[in-house]
Amino acid sequence: MLNRDDILRVASLAKLSLSEKEVELYKVQLSEVLNYINKLGEVNTGGIEPTYHSIQTVKNKFQSDVGMAESLSLAEVQKNAKRKSGRYIETEGVL
């Protein structure tokens, strides 16, 4: 049910580069999974609200509730980056 274009489109959205073999493999495997998932169509959810959060007692917390947190130092932030320059982390140009 998923075709090659679906796989390529989704891979592009997800910034994943796939080999031809992977495109074929995932097309089959993901179609199987989606097929299973489609059984949700049997369930009547008219008037049912979605649940995004299972614990009702948790509410939004804002900085004013908890105060200013500690931050990482520049050195710590840059530590794991492959390319850095001065106070920056370098990346490929996108423009």
Place this chain on the structure above:
Amino acid sequence: MIGDFLDKLLKRKITAQESIKQYIDSIVEHDDNINSFISRNFESALSRAKEIDHIIDTSDTPASLLNEYPLLGVPIAHKDIISTKDIETTAASNVLKGYIPPYDATIVNKMDSAGAIMLGKLNCDAFAHGASGENSDFGVVKNPYDKDRVAGGSSSGSGAAVASGFTIVATGTDTGGSLRNPASFTNTVAIKPTYGRVSRYGVIAMASSLDSVGHVTRTVKDSALVLQTTAGVDSNDASSANDSVDKYLEKIEEGVRGMKIGIPKEYFVEGLDPEINQAIQDNLKILEKAGAEIIEISLPHTEYALAVYYIITPSEVSSNLARFDGIRFGESRDKFGNEAKRRIMLGTYTLSSGYYDAYYLKAQKVRTLVIEDFKSAFKKVDMILAPVTPMHPPKIGENVNDPLKMYLMDVLTVPVNLAGLPALSVPAGFSKRGLPIGLQLIGKHFDESTLYTAGYFIEQSNQLYTRRPEL
């Protein structure tokens, strides 16, 4: 176990350094055959043990040290999706190979402050995606009870390391069964606390509305003792719960008389291995004899819970794994393994324009129905008892090329995560082939205490914790 250990330690029948050395020797001797550790932290562990011996030896009142250090000298290990400052944290994936976190997860901090000694980082399915341990980029973890079989997942190293005696406590996470599954496959105890009970700060996120941080131990009392340290609200985790933390050991020996235990009929359908069913029934008889009331209940939307889970989880995964861009940290996205790629793709699809309503929104509505099932059941019972997996630990390689079959392993565990409920997995029996079988106790939100009381009773009745694998 921890109780006995602390007693010996404080009476100086053993020093922290002697104890840690024993665990290190055991890991060095046997873990090459099990592969439960990704990285070892032995030098620091010995150094910390030395500090702890110094604390004990210079204290006027050693016994009172336990107030400040309830896990004094206790050897622990963390699942490698939990950030440890200055210590490589890979999530068992090549994407994070060589990644050194600049901070500790809250659970690491808490256990460290409690005096625990960390031996290393444990192997698991990469990014916690899996139910067998076979999705690790660092090799599969072998089941100590049968090395041709998987140790379960995704917290595979956690189950195997505790079962093998390499550590007393192993932390882990449970998003769809990832603590309960390996515990039930390795004859150990695992707690999946209520969502929000234990801080997720510093834990590499899988599905943010489902992830629950817990741990594996050999005994129920050990599990309760550790939760006493790790539970509690954390200002660094906005989803952590303000609810007060119980004293988990207080009523643990009270027994099960008068407890109403629900048995969900939908969990016992055809497809459940008969030996697993028998182990559950045997334990139920013992509970009944001790005065518990066994009540059949129905959770009618159980058959849809797995589909709900396999929409919500990949959706949330695709969002959480978007941060791995190889720019600020980590390697490039082409280093993701097959399962991570599959879940990212599936989640991107189900959240994409034109499909969001049919998939993600629909799944969250059915999720409400799954939660309502539990709410109705908990009007009649105090806890629910069920098997953990429908089948025994598969042979290594059996399901790794069949993602859907692998997903079906989660069918009995995911409903708990959707509802944010706590669940305790305890040993229930062994198959004729000598494979461990676990059962899970599912409780009301924040009612881990009741699970521990029932779990302790079951453990003391069947004494399975005394059984060890031959390494």
